[in-house]
Amino acid sequence: MHDPDRQAETSAGTTTGAALSVDAEKAAWRTSLLTARGLLSAEDRAxxxxxxxxxxxxxxxxxxxxxxAAYASLLNEPDTRGLLFALWKRGTYVLLPRLLPDRDLDWATYEGPDSLVPGPHGLLQPTAEARGVRAVEAADVVIVPSLAVDRSGMRLGRGGGSYDRALARVGPQILTVGLVYDAELVDALPAAPHDRRLSAVVTPSGGFRRLP
Known part of the structure; x- marks a missing residue:
């Protein structure tokens, strides 16, 4: 006998199980990637x-x-200090994120290395006036912190969801770029429906690469 309530419960359980499986896969990836980053020498990172x-x-x-729109690198991430300074000296209007209590991203202007102060979770944040969460919509290029990027453009972040929310505001014609080490461009990553793809990736040896 068909029991729609039982079917709904089974479907919900399957969906929840799949979500837990993706979360577990992502957690395993993060642990492995962060461990590998910790083994890189200062010379390799530079x-x-x-x-x-x-x-x-x-x-x-x-x-x-x-x-x-870019970001100030954290810990063993590919260092963006030289990139930010070069963009700023070139005359590019550079926006950097400020982490809000709900983990969304506000944005403010980068005005040189001395304009950054420590923020939540060890992040460096700009001291300029906040421009609002929608300021990222006006950027011509968005540079995104990533633990790994796969060849379809799927990105693995640190799990807070901040950049998935920010990228949801960015139009499809805008170049979105992940910066990763060579081994962090991989064939495939676990993904959930809310995860956002990037349109390009940069690695030290492979340089800039457009993604499908």
Whole structure:
């Protein structure tokens, strides 16, 4: 006998189980990736930062961008300090995120290295006046922190959901770029329905690469 209530319960249980499985896979990926990053030498990180900076700065889309939304790198992430400074000296209007209590991202102007102060969770944040969560919509290029990116453009972040919310506000014609080390461009990553794809990735050895 068909029992619609039982079927609904089973369907909900399957959906919940799938979500838990994706979360568990992501957690395992994060642990592995963060461990590998911790093993990189200071020399390797510095060389990677220079290569990524140069690859991005030479891209026509970045050269012509009036406004770039980026981020101040954290811990063992590919270092963005040189990139931010170069964009700023070039005259590009650079926006950096400020983490809100609900983990959404507000945005403010980067005005040089001395304009950054410690924020929540060890993040460096700009001291300029906040522009609001929708300020990212006006950026010509959005540079996104990533633990890994796969060849379809799927990105793995740290799990807070901040950038998925921010990227949901960005139009499909805007270049969104993940910065990762060579081994962090992978074939496939676990993904949930709310996860947002990137349109490009930059690695130290491979440089800039458009993604489908």
């Amino acid at each position: 060389a990677a930062a220079r290569s990524i900076r140069d690859a991005l700065l030479s891209r026509p889309e970045v050269e012509m961008a009036a406004s770039v």
